[in-house]
Amino acid sequence: MNLLKQKEWSPYLAGTLLGLVYVISIAVTGIIPGASGAFENIGGLIAQSLYPDLAKNTYFQFVMPPGITTAVMILLGIMIGAFVSAKLSGDFKLQTVSDDQWKRVFGKATWKRWLVLFVGGIILEFGAGIAGGCTSGLAIGGGLFLAPSAFIFIAAMFASGIPVAMLMYWRKY
Amino acid sequence: MFEMVFSLAMGFLFGFALQKAGLSKYHKIVNVFRFTDLAVLKFMMTTLAVSMVGVFALNTLGVVALPNIPATYVIGNLIGGLIFGVGMAGAGF
Numbered sequence: 398m399n400l401l402k403q404k405e406w407s408p409y410l411a412g413t414l415l416g417l418v419y420v421i422s423i424a425v426t427g428i429i430p431g432a433s434g435a436f437e438n439i440g441g442l443i444a445q446s447l448y449p450d451l452a453k454n455t456y457f458q459f460v461m462p463p464g465i466t467t468a469v470m471i472l473l474g475i476m477i478g479a480f481v482s483a484k485l486s487g488d489f490k491l492q493t494v495s496d497d498q499w500k501r502v503f504g505k506a507t508w509k510r511w512l513v514l515f516v517g518g519i520i521l522e523f524g525a526g527i528a529g530g531c532t533s534g535l536a537i538g539g540g541l542f543l544a545p546s547a548f549i550f551i552a553a554m555f556a557s558g559i560p561v562a563m564l565m566y567w568r569k570y
Numbered sequence: 571m572f573e574m575v576f577s578l579a580m581g582f583l584f585g586f587a588l589q590k591a592g593l594s595k596y597h598k599i600v601n602v603f604r605f606t607d608l609a610v611l612k613f614m615m616t617t618l619a620v621s622m623v624g625v626f627a628l629n630t631l632g633v634v635a636l637p638n639i640p641a642t643y644v645i646g647n648l649i650g651g652l653i654f655g656v657g658m659a660g661a662g663f
Binding site for chain 2 (some may be wrong): 403405406408409410411412413414415416417418419420421422423424425426427428429430467468470471472473474475476477478480481482483486487488495496497498499503504513514516517518519520521522523524525526528529530531532533534535536537538539540541542543544545546547549550551552553554555556557558559561562565568
């Protein structure tokens with residue numbers, strides 16, 4: 398019980414738990430857990446109701462079919478799990494700008510954080526769509542099979558992430 | 571139906587592990603790109619090591635069949651990864 402209430406676990410312990418999740422999920426259902434696919438499934442649903450013609454493209458028909466898929470359930474579970482974890486440790490707070498480091502470096506303005514979150518989210522999801530997954534579904538879910546795609550993706554992610562962090566932090570890097 | 575409920579449970583543990591590792595926080599994600607906090611890498615690599623050993627041990631025992639492995643298309647993985655990194659370092663997801 399004590400462990401569940403801790404604010405932060407060692408990354409090795411949390412990583413072991415997640416590793417077991419991958420093993421159990423693959424062993425029981427053959428599903429590789431991932432987060433980014435769910436957004437595309439939901440996005441496809443929205444496209445179907447608003448712009449049916451647009452939703453008939455190859456991507457939504459063959460690569461990422463719209464619908465409430467297991468990926469959506471995993472995403473829902475992630476939110477609930479993270480919420481319960483934060484509640485148990487008393488880490489849960491409602492804030493418009495949640496991170497102290499962000500406030501120190503970029504100020505307290507809510508619009509700035511939300512703009513970066515919104516635009517960053519679009520960029521991230523777009524990239525994940527092209528690459529065929531995100532950190533969870535591709536980097537870990539592919540990496541555990543030593544799939545080349547995963548390691549190309551991880552290398553590329555750092556190759557662009559490092560200069561972006563450098564540019565944003567500039568002298569504070 | 572079983573798969574849906576099961577995935578929800580797996581997602582729950584997934585989110586729990588992420589939050590406990592602190593990866594729901596902006597600074598944890600962005601600091602790995604500044605090399606001031608490597609928690610993301612430690613977490614990812616531990617996950618990789620554990621899942622690798624687990625899945626292939628079960629596979630060798632003949633209990634578990636390997637699922638479809640994420641496809642490799644070099645240009646796509648590369649360009650997608652480059653775009654993804656911009657969003658990840660910028661927003662801190």
